Amino acid sequence: MKRTALAAIALFCAAAPLDLWAQATKPADPDAPTFSNDVIRVGVTEVVVPVLVRDREGAIVDGIQPPQFHLWDNGKEQQIHVDVTYEPVSLVIAIESSSRVESILSQVRRLGSIVQPVLLGTQGEAAVLAFDSRLRVMQDFTKDPDKIKAGIDKITVGSTQSRMIDAVERAVYMLRNRPKENRKVILLVSETRDTGSEARLRETMMTVALTNTIIYTVDITQIAVRLTEKQSQPARNPIDPTTMNNPMGIPNTPTSMEQNYSMLNRAQFIPVLKEIYTDAKGLFVKDPATQLAHATGGGEFTFLRQKGLEDAVQKVNTEVRSQYMVTYVPNNKEEPGFHTIEVSVAGMNYQCKTRPGYWMGGGKTQ
Numbered sequence: 001m002k003r004t005a006l007a008a009i010a011l012f013c014a015a016a017p018l019d020l021w022a023q024a025t026k027p028a029d030p031d032a033p034t035f036s037n038d039v040i041r042v043g044v045t046e047v048v049v050p051v052l053v054r055d056r057e058g059a060i061v062d063g064i065q066p067p068q069f070h071l072w073d074n075g076k077e078q079q080i081h082v083d084v085t086y087e088p089v090s091l092v093i094a095i096e097s098s099s100r101v102e103s104i105l106s107q108v109r110r111l112g113s114i115v116q117p118v119l120l121g122t123q124g125e126a127a128v129l130a131f132d133s134r135l136r137v138m139q140d141f142t143k144d145p146d147k148i149k150a151g152i153d154k155i156t157v158g159s160t161q162s163r164m165i166d167a168v169e170r171a172v173y174m175l176r177n178r179p180k181e182n183r184k185v186i187l188l189v190s191e192t193r194d195t196g197s198e199a200r201l202r203e204t205m206m207t208v209a210l211t212n213t214i215i216y217t218v219d220i221t222q223i224a225v226r227l228t229e230k231q232s233q234p235a236r237n238p239i240d241p242t243t244m245n246n247p248m249g250i251p252n253t254p255t256s257m258e259q260n261y262s263m264l265n266r267a268q269f270i271p272v273l274k275e276i277y278t279d280a281k282g283l284f285v286k287d288p289a290t291q292l293a294h295a296t297g298g299g300e301f302t303f304l305r306q307k308g309l310e311d312a313v314q315k316v317n318t319e320v321r322s323q324y325m326v327t328y329v330p331n332n333k334e335e336p337g338f339h340t341i342e343v344s345v346a347g348m349n350y351q352c353k354t355r356p357g358y359w360m361g362g363g364k365t366q
Contacts, residue, residue, distance in 0.1 A: 046328070046329055047327065047329075047341075048326075049071070049326045049327070049328075050214060050324070051325075051326050051352050052319055052323050052353040053324065053345060053353075054350065060318065066080075068346045069345060071328060071341065071342065073341060074332055075342075079329070079331070080328040081327050081328065082327075086321070088123035088124045088183070089182065089320065090125055090141065090178035090184050091124060091186070091187060092175060093115060093128050094129045094168065094186060094189065095108055095155060095189045096162050097155050098133075100160060101220050102157045109153055110309060112145075112149030112151075113149060114313050115148060122143075124143070125142060125143050126141065127139055127141045127142070127171075127174055128155075130155045131162065131163050131170075132159045132160075133158060133159040133196055134159075135163065135166060135170050137170075139151025140174075141178065162194060163195075164188070166199050168292060172186070172213055175211055176211055184211060184214070185215075185216065185298075186214070187313075187316065188215060188218070188292070188293075189218045192217070192286075192288070192289040192290050193287060194288050201291065205292065205359075208292065209358060216300075216301070216319075217293045217299075219301065294355075297354050299319055299353075326343065326354075330360075335360065336360050337360060340357040341356065341357045
């Protein structure tokens with residue numbers, strides 16, 4: 001039995017409003033969304049958490065009954081509800097089109113033939129967004145697979161910049177007006193790093209949470225880019241090896257599953273997410289794509305060869321259709337700051353993959 005997931009945390013009005021502050025950003029292109037410096041007053045009445053359950057061998061577990069789930073928010077157990085309905089997907093396919101990935105772009109164009117039958121089905125819709133130093137909507141939302149394919153086929157390479165964070169912000173803006181019942185998903189096909197964005201990761205992550213969006217990244221691996229990009233001079237790989245995915249061909253094992261989905265994952269990402277949300281000392285994040293995927297409960301996949309791209313899309317589809325959607329009203333809304341989330345299945349030694357937590361605004365942070 002398939003389970004559903006709404007893609008990100010829902011933040012709505014509560015009895016006592018709380019403050020989330022948005023940094024004003026003005027993207028270079030005139031059609032991009034702009035945000036004011038005004039305080040956005042919102043509260044939390046319901047938190048929506050997508051949960052993917054795997055056994056110790058890495059196989060997805062289906063058929064878990066709602067009473068078996070337990071969830072803790074900042075260490076406090078919550079009264080939860082598990083939904084079983086399935087909604088269609090509203091998807092933005094955001095593709096890097098910088099000159100750095102010119103040799104790989106021909107493989108990426110294959111997405112046009114893969115996404116519709118695999119991920120969207122007959123009810124889903126997709127839009128296509130390309131980004132380098134520009135943000136270009138190649139195709140607005142449509143259910144027509146031919147238009148989706150044509151939009152991807154029209155992508156051409158541009159500058160050396162890769163405004164990934166700006167592209168995610170634009171994609172979220174595009175998803176805001178889609179049907180409320182649709183799950184909102186961004187499929188980000190790019191390198192993990194960002195060069196040239198005007199938006200800040202902190203505010204973009206908050207916007208993603210407010211619009212219930214889940215992000216999956218298909219990384220054009222640094223190894224592929226370094227082998228194929230046109231370089232004017234040698235450059236050092238800026239990505240910390242500890243943040244990169246397993247090399248292609250290495251299967252998921254109980255050890256790698258533990259690293260990817262369990263408490264080791266939380267130990268790795270929660271401190272970084274807290275620093276991003278509090279904007280500690282103007283923190284520079286080397287791998288924003290990785291942080292966005294983990295912060296929203298999505299996933300990160302590598303892409304080196306054509307089959308890797310097709311496998312990644314199939315895995316995204318499997319995850320989206322296999323997640324359990326757990327919702328709850330926090331009984332600790334008065335606690336500002338970062339709220340950790342932990343989920344377990346009673347009596348079973350399963351790995352529950354979900355978002356590490358969410359930000360509860362209580363005023364402006366410096």
